Amino acid sequence: MPFDLQIPSVSFVDLLDIGIFAMAVYVLLAIGIQRGSRRGLAVIGIFVAIYVLAMRWQMPLSLTVFRVGFSAMIVSIAIVYQDDVRAAAERIGRWMLGGRSLVVSNASKIADTLVHAAFHMAEKRTGALIVIQGRDALDRLLDGGIDLDAVASAPLFYSLFDPNSAGHDGAVVMRNGRVAKFATHLPLAKCGRADDFGTRHHAALGLADCCDAFVIVVSEERGCVSVAHGGRLDKMEGPGALATRLQSFNAYRRLNERKVTLSELFRKRVVIKLAALLIATGCWWMISSGANEVYRTFVVPVEYRNVAEHVKLSQTLTQEVKVTLAGSETAFRFLAPSSIVVSLDLEDVAAGKRQFNVTPDTVRHPNNLRVTAIEPRSVRVKVEPH
Numbered sequence: 001m002p003f004d005l006q007i008p009s010v011s012f013v014d015l016l017d018i019g020i021f022a023m024a025v026y027v028l029l030a031i032g033i034q035r036g037s038r039r040g041l042a043v044i045g046i047f048v049a050i051y052v053l054a055m056r057w058q059m060p061l062s063l064t065v066f067r068v069g070f071s072a073m074i075v076s077i078a079i080v081y082q083d084d085v086r087a088a089a090e091r092i093g094r095w096m097l098g099g100r101s102l103v104v105s106n107a108s109k110i111a112d113t114l115v116h117a118a119f120h121m122a123e124k125r126t127g128a129l130i131v132i133q134g135r136d137a138l139d140r141l142l143d144g145g146i147d148l149d150a151v152a153s154a155p156l157f158y159s160l161f162d163p164n165s166a167g168h169d170g171a172v173v174m175r176n177g178r179v180a181k182f183a184t185h186l187p188l189a190k191c192g193r194a195d196d197f198g199t200r201h202h203a204a205l206g207l208a209d210c211c212d213a214f215v216i217v218v219s220e221e222r223g224c225v226s227v228a229h230g231g232r233l234d235k236m237e238g239p240g241a242l243a244t245r246l247q248s249f250n251a252y253r254r255l256n257e258r259k260v261t262l263s264e265l266f267r268k269r270v271v272i273k274l275a276a277l278l279i280a281t282g283c284w285w286m287i288s289s290g291a292n293e294v295y296r297t298f299v300v301p302v303e304y305r306n307v308a309e310h311v312k313l314s315q316t317l318t319q320e321v322k323v324t325l326a327g328s329e330t331a332f333r334f335l336a337p338s339s340i341v342v343s344l345d346l347e348d349v350a351a352g353k354r355q356f357n358v359t360p361d362t363v364r365h366p367n368n369l370r371v372t373a374i375e376p377r378s379v380r381v382k383v384e385p386h
């Protein structure tokens with residue numbers, strides 16, 4: 001049986017369709033890569049590939065299983081990645097409604113205080129965890145803590161992280177340039193994300209995985225300062241490095257979210273965006289080309305019915321006819337070519353050379369296919385008395 005792939009035409013709605021699906025794929029890829037759950041992504045990818053192939057070739061059993069399980073799968077993904085889905089929804093909402101610019105009047109002074117306090121505590125081997133809120137809401141990610149709302153100062157940080165103080169356990173949270181909370185617990189990153197470190201660093205990374213907060217972590221054991229931000233944990237080689245990172249974080253907070261997103265649309269995470277676009281286009285092409293009608297041409301025999309007793313066919317000048325059928329890939333998949341026959345009724349035909357038109361009505365074929373071309377359009381037979 002021939003196999004011809006149809007190239008579907010692309011309309012505006014198709015482009016919109018690909019765009020929306022590409023965005024969904026991008027969000028999924030970004031979350032998966034940020035969370036380090038590449039295996040989870042691979043499993044989802046395999047399921048999507050099987051589903052697309054099932055759609056492409058209209059496999060009834062696989063399609064039914066997938067359609068029944070699809071809603072359950074979406075709900076499961078939403079539950080497993082609920083924090084990421086919520087954060088993504090918040091960001092999309094802010095982007096659409098226009099994010100406000102988070103201006104902290106004395107940001108550079110606060111940055112100096114943080115740099116000084118962090119490296120001083122590192123020198124003294126005092127463990128510390130300081131969270132600076134970005135644009136994302138934090139409350140849903142924090143566990144417990146004591147409200148404070150105080151001006152940030154180095155002595156305050158030393159007191160809060162003093163191992164002898166009752167509230168030293170946990171993280172300090174800074175909001176709008178002020179110390180908003182202390183002794184707060186953060187979500188932990190999965191084991192293996194920062195193998196050389198313990199729970200303090202995993203807590204820093206865990207929060208940075210879920211939102212855009214900037215987390216400064218001071219190691220009690222090693223006396224070093226690290227920053228967890230954007231899903232990464234980086235060791236700061238000196239006060240200058242931390243100051244630079246704080247500066248760019250403050251610049252990010254000052255910018256209007258809508259401008260940031262638009263200007264960075266084509267520059268940031270280009271590889272993931274291209275991959276998402278490629279996957280979306282591939283899925284669309286597979287499904288649309290499968291959904292389109294396909295055409296197959298068959299050479300079929302001619303059957304002569306109801307030949308009267310007193311006559312016989314002495315010569316059938318045409319024995320085979322080329323018939324082109326149109327229909328879905330599935331319809332052709334289940335078609336037995338031998339079931340297609342041109343069937344002509346010779347009832348009451350008189351002796352002599354006769355010509356019969358081969359119309360679509362004379363072609364016997366399954367109902368889910370239709371005749372689009374016949375070659376030749378007529379057949380000739382010679383009828384003689386018996």
Ligand SMILES: Nc1ncnc2c1ncn2[C@@H]1O[C@H](COP(=O)(O)OP(=O)(O)OP(=O)(O)O)[C@@H](O)[C@H]1O
Pocket residue numbers: 127128129168169170171184185186187188197198199200201202203218219220221222
């Ligand atoms: N979920 C959490 N949220 C906030 N702080 C936490 C959390 N879990 C642990 N911590 C803090 O981390 C401290 C323990 O740090 P631990 O030594 O296990 O980690 P670490 O990454 O090796 O840090 P360090 O290098 O400072 O020893 C706790 O006393 C507590 O203050």
